[in-house]
Amino acid sequence: MSAFDTLMAFERETQALSRVAGRLSWDQETVMPRGAGAQRAEESGAMEAVLHARRTDPRVAEWLAAAQAPDEAGAAQMRLIRRSHDRSVKVPADLATALARLTSRSQGIWAAARAADDFAAFAPTLAEVVRLKREEAAALAGQGDLYDAMIDDYEPGATAAGLAAIFDEMRPRLVALRDRALGADGVDPVRGDFDMEKQLRLSRDLAALFGYDFERGRIDLAVHPFSSGSGEDVRITTRVAEDDPFNCLYSTIHEVGHACYEQGIDAAYSLTPVGQGVSMGVHESQSRIYENQLGRSRAFCHYLYGRMRETFGDIGVDNEDEFYRVVNRMHNGYIRTEADEVQYNLHIMLRFDMERALIAGDLSVADLEAAWNERFKADFGHAVDRPANGVLQDVHWSVGLFGYFPTYSLGNVYAGCLYAALRRDLPELDAQLARGDLSAATGWLRDKVQRQGGLYTPQETISRACGAAPSAGPLLDYLEQKFGVLYS
Amino acid sequence: MSAFDTLMAFERETQALSRVAGRLSWDQETVMPRGAGAQRAEESGAMEAVLHARRTDPRVAEWLAAAQAPDEAGAAQMRLIRRSHDRSVKVPADLATALARLTSRSQGIWAAARAADDFAAFAPTLAEVVRLKREEAAALAGQGDLYDAMIDDYEPGATAAGLAAIFDEMRPRLVALRDRALGADGVDPVRGDFDMEKQLRLSRDLAALFGYDFERGRIDLAVHPFSSGSGEDVRITTRVAEDDPFNCLYSTIHEVGHACYEQGIDAAYSLTPVGQGVSMGVHESQSRIYENQLGRSRAFCHYLYGRMRETFGDIGVDNEDEFYRVVNRMHNGYIRTEADEVQYNLHIMLRFDMERALIAGDLSVADLEAAWNERFKADFGHAVDRPANGVLQDVHWSVGLFGYFPTYSLGNVYAGCLYAALRRDLPELDAQLARGDLSAATGWLRDKVQRQGGLYTPQETISRACGAAPSAGPLLDYLEQKFGVLYS
Numbered sequence: 001m002s003a004f005d006t007l008m009a010f011e012r013e014t015q016a017l018s019r020v021a022g023r024l025s026w027d028q029e030t031v032m033p034r035g036a037g038a039q040r041a042e043e044s045g046a047m048e049a050v051l052h053a054r055r056t057d058p059r060v061a062e063w064l065a066a067a068q069a070p071d072e073a074g075a076a077q078m079r080l081i082r083r084s085h086d087r088s089v090k091v092p093a094d095l096a097t098a099l100a101r102l103t104s105r106s107q108g109i110w111a112a113a114r115a116a117d118d119f120a121a122f123a124p125t126l127a128e129v130v131r132l133k134r135e136e137a138a139a140l141a142g143q144g145d146l147y148d149a150m151i152d153d154y155e156p157g158a159t160a161a162g163l164a165a166i167f168d169e170m171r172p173r174l175v176a177l178r179d180r181a182l183g184a185d186g187v188d189p190v191r192g193d194f195d196m197e198k199q200l201r202l203s204r205d206l207a208a209l210f211g212y213d214f215e216r217g218r219i220d221l222a223v224h225p226f227s228s229g230s231g232e233d234v235r236i237t238t239r240v241a242e243d244d245p246f247n248c249l250y251s252t253i254h255e256v257g258h259a260c261y262e263q264g265i266d267a268a269y270s271l272t273p274v275g276q277g278v279s280m281g282v283h284e285s286q287s288r289i290y291e292n293q294l295g296r297s298r299a300f301c302h303y304l305y306g307r308m309r310e311t312f313g314d315i316g317v318d319n320e321d322e323f324y325r326v327v328n329r330m331h332n333g334y335i336r337t338e339a340d341e342v343q344y345n346l347h348i349m350l351r352f353d354m355e356r357a358l359i360a361g362d363l364s365v366a367d368l369e370a371a372w373n374e375r376f377k378a379d380f381g382h383a384v385d386r387p388a389n390g391v392l393q394d395v396h397w398s399v400g401l402f403g404y405f406p407t408y409s410l411g412n413v414y415a416g417c418l419y420a421a422l423r424r425d426l427p428e429l430d431a432q433l434a435r436g437d438l439s440a441a442t443g444w445l446r447d448k449v450q451r452q453g454g455l456y457t458p459q460e461t462i463s464r465a466c467g468a469a470p471s472a473g474p475l476l477d478y479l480e481q482k483f484g485v486l487y488s
Numbered sequence: 489m490s491a492f493d494t495l496m497a498f499e500r501e502t503q504a505l506s507r508v509a510g511r512l513s514w515d516q517e518t519v520m521p522r523g524a525g526a527q528r529a530e531e532s533g534a535m536e537a538v539l540h541a542r543r544t545d546p547r548v549a550e551w552l553a554a555a556q557a558p559d560e561a562g563a564a565q566m567r568l569i570r571r572s573h574d575r576s577v578k579v580p581a582d583l584a585t586a587l588a589r590l591t592s593r594s595q596g597i598w599a600a601a602r603a604a605d606d607f608a609a610f611a612p613t614l615a616e617v618v619r620l621k622r623e624e625a626a627a628l629a630g631q632g633d634l635y636d637a638m639i640d641d642y643e644p645g646a647t648a649a650g651l652a653a654i655f656d657e658m659r660p661r662l663v664a665l666r667d668r669a670l671g672a673d674g675v676d677p678v679r680g681d682f683d684m685e686k687q688l689r690l691s692r693d694l695a696a697l698f699g700y701d702f703e704r705g706r707i708d709l710a711v712h713p714f715s716s717g718s719g720e721d722v723r724i725t726t727r728v729a730e731d732d733p734f735n736c737l738y739s740t741i742h743e744v745g746h747a748c749y750e751q752g753i754d755a756a757y758s759l760t761p762v763g764q765g766v767s768m769g770v771h772e773s774q775s776r777i778y779e780n781q782l783g784r785s786r787a788f789c790h791y792l793y794g795r796m797r798e799t800f801g802d803i804g805v806d807n808e809d810e811f812y813r814v815v816n817r818m819h820n821g822y823i824r825t826e827a828d829e830v831q832y833n834l835h836i837m838l839r840f841d842m843e844r845a846l847i848a849g850d851l852s853v854a855d856l857e858a859a860w861n862e863r864f865k866a867d868f869g870h871a872v873d874r875p876a877n878g879v880l881q882d883v884h885w886s887v888g889l890f891g892y893f894p895t896y897s898l899g900n901v902y903a904g905c906l907y908a909a910l911r912r913d914l915p916e917l918d919a920q921l922a923r924g925d926l927s928a929a930t931g932w933l934r935d936k937v938q939r940q941g942g943l944y945t946p947q948e949t950i951s952r953a954c955g956a957a958p959s960a961g962p963l964l965d966y967l968e969q970k971f972g973v974l975y976s
Contacts, residue, residue: 020534023531035701040721043508050505
């Protein structure tokens with residue numbers, strides 16, 4: 001066997017083991033017995049140790065040095081393997097273990113602090129997470145910027161400066177749009193009693209409509225919706241609020257976007273580094289375009305309004321136009337995950353600036369709550385009422401996810417670019433959406449984005465799909481047009 | 489760290505990984521998407537490779553040589569680790585791989601042959617399985633007997649000669665009992681339409697009644713009921729036939745017996761070799777005593793008859809005595825898994841003799857079907873009507889399980905000994921069973937058998953529980969007494 005083939009055979013086995021570890025997490029969030037937590041921690045730890053040993057195996061460096069990539073895909077495989085290997089060997093084993101131990105413990109401390117609305121109960125642990133994540137970033141960054149090294153884990157090639165430039169362009173236009181919309185007449189949310197089984201049945205129908213392949217996946221319930229796996233086994237979870245059917249329906253469509261990305265990757269890349277979504281930003285572009293640009297469009301609302309009345313009878317919404325306003329309702333809220341398409345990005349920018357300052361050492365954890373509350377008031381026009389609705393609302397920092405938040409808005413920016421290109425290519429799109437036919441739109445995304453997996457860099461992936469480098473313009477134009485009409 | 493502590497830390501991680509591999513099999517049988525089979529085979533293969541590398545790791549032999557067991561449990565741990573290590577290093581890697589590949593393929597060939605009622609379609613594959621299993625046994629046995637080496641995988645310390653002596657004692661008394669019973673008036677099976685949800689609800693109630701801890705387990709549906717896992721995460725599966733509620737109920741109680749054994753082991757042995765059921769025979773003794781000696785007893789039938797009428801209304805059985813006869817119905821059947829407590833053992837003895845002859849080379853695969861049919865006629869008094877009801881009915885041989893069948897009857901023998909001892913110790917047992925109170929009986933089994941896990945050998949485990957070496961006498965006495973009354 002050539003060095004390249006040996007490398008790929010080893011990597012394939014590593015990927016297979018990594019899929020097993022991923023399924024262990026799925027199991028934990030969906031079906032694991034309540035009392036199995038302690039044993040499960042040992043099982044997950046043992047899997048992590050196996051994977052770490054393989055990722056840092058010195059033979060990988062030798063094979064990489066000796067191998068010749070046979071083609072473009074082979075070169076991409078080697079690039080991704082080198083990236084993973086380099087990252088793994090740079091972080092000292094002791095630090096990796098300490099971080100894993102701390103973040104598994106700190107999630108529980110965060111959850112308790114959030115339940116008690118007590119930031120001070122979480123602050124010392126968060127300070128320790130920040131300290132260790134800075135150490136890890138220093139090991140990864142060499143002479144470079146710590147926060148850039150963190151971003152690179154989730155969005156290879158992106159930098160804080162580049163993201164800041166995009167966000168600076170977005171912020172004034174979003175704030176203006178938000179002020180205009182919240183000054184107009186409000187929309188009441190749908191409230192009522194929506195049968196759980198009916199919600200789940202309709203969600204499954206919508207998942208199939210958006211192209212989710214149930215032969216290679218399944219939908220279960222979990223506290224927080226997520227998508228998990230790749231290739232032949234890509235599972236999603238959803239949740240049900242009996243008083244708000246849109247929670248379940250749009251959570252499902254969002255996760256279907258993630259899952260269709262993984263299911264759509266060329267099967268030739270199965271169990272290889274190229275055989276997975278290329279970055280968090282591109283992943284989020286898929287979930288967002290499924291959920292928002294397609295799922296919350298005026299045209300699709302025609303179809304969905306009919307399906308909901310079929311399913312639930314009178315839902316207390318008089319006509320399609322009102323329905324369209326309801327699913328795009330903008331209001332003064334606190335919570336990122338409940339925000340509309342406009343304010344969502346303001347939530348992200350707040351977190352981006354906070355975490356950048358934390359990592360740079362310009363903001364201490366002790367001052368974080370006050371800084372958050374001040375910035376929130378400035379950006380959203382109303383004050384945070386309690387920590388659970390403010391600085392304690394997200395799990396991310398407790399598990400060490402710094403540099404992750406900006407990929408959500410980057411995903412929106414990518415989705416804006418893709419949607420503009422998709423509309424150009426599919427002149428019949430609105431008519432298709434209005435009859436619940438998503439096949440052309442999801443087919444376009446599969447061909448232009450999903451099929452490639454990790455063959456190109458994230459930026460290249462979007463550029464090749466759209467015919468131009470990604471920028472915030474298309475998203476902002478789309479939002480101003482959509483919400484301008486909605487709140488005129 | 490001492491050599492012993494190092495050995496145990498390594499072993500603990502191996503055990504954790506082995507639990508992960510076991511859960512992967514559970515996932516495959518219960519929730520895996522249909523289209524994920526190919527990828528799953530690679531995932532399972534990768535886990536198997538990791539486990540094989542750990543089991544054959546030369547450091548294990550070094551640690552074993554250097555370690556001092558600190559106590560009785562430590563000595564048992566070392567004995568079991570040595571056993572596993574020796575077995576793993578004796579089988580050449582090429583042979584292990586060839587066997588894994590063949591048996592994963594041959595199961596499908598067997599299933600197709602059974603569906604087509606065509607033994608010839610399976611025979612060449614079975615011959616190849618026999619050939620490779622003989623090779624493996626030769627590597628394990630050294631100068632010893634091949635079939636004994638196979639038995640040792642499932643029932644350490646048992647031998648074909650020892651089992652044959654037990655079975656020779658059992659056979660005439662079982663045949664006589666069978667002839668007497670089948671000569672008496674027959675009992676009609678229950679038939680009707682039994683709602684699936686109600687069956688599952690009642691099964692869950694019975695599982696809890698028999699001591700299954702749902703905090704550390706769960707019940708799902710699968711084609712073939714099984715129990716899986718150990719320690720904090722022991723899951724069972726069941727199945728439902730809408731026209732026969734006893735299929736689901738007694739399958740569940742049977743698997744609960746297996747699961748309670750694993751759940752009942754002292755938590756101090758968690759994720760160690762001692763922290764698992766000690767042998768297939770002892771495991772089966774637990775599932776059988778839960779299902780038969782307790783679950784099909786006259787006293788428990790008083791309780792269960794009431795519960796079934798509560799759940800399903802009129803079930804077409806007029807009174808408790810008739811109900812007792814129905815759940816212990818003996819009739820001329822073909823299928824091992826559907827057999828009553830008496831004929832079940834005749835099924836096992838047939839397979840024991842067939843596979844012993846196959847492995848010894850006294851019977852060729854080409855002659856197996858004829859030999860099976862002839863022996864069946866002699867033992868059961870009626871002729872096999874088609875291969876699916878005869879030589880093709882069990883999956884075991886297709887996946888290389890030779891030496892496994894006799895542990896089922898050994899489990900019955902053990903259950904007979906345990907039940908006699910349990911009745912001596914619990915004079916109020918019948919009154920307890922009649923009111924659905926299983927706590928004293930299952931508590932006795934937990935204290936006397938389950939808690940110990942693999943601390944003693946299988947034989948010692950039973951001897952210590954009963955105060956005497958195991959023998960077939962108690963089982964035969966119990967069966968003659970029970971079925972003598974039922975078919976008087």
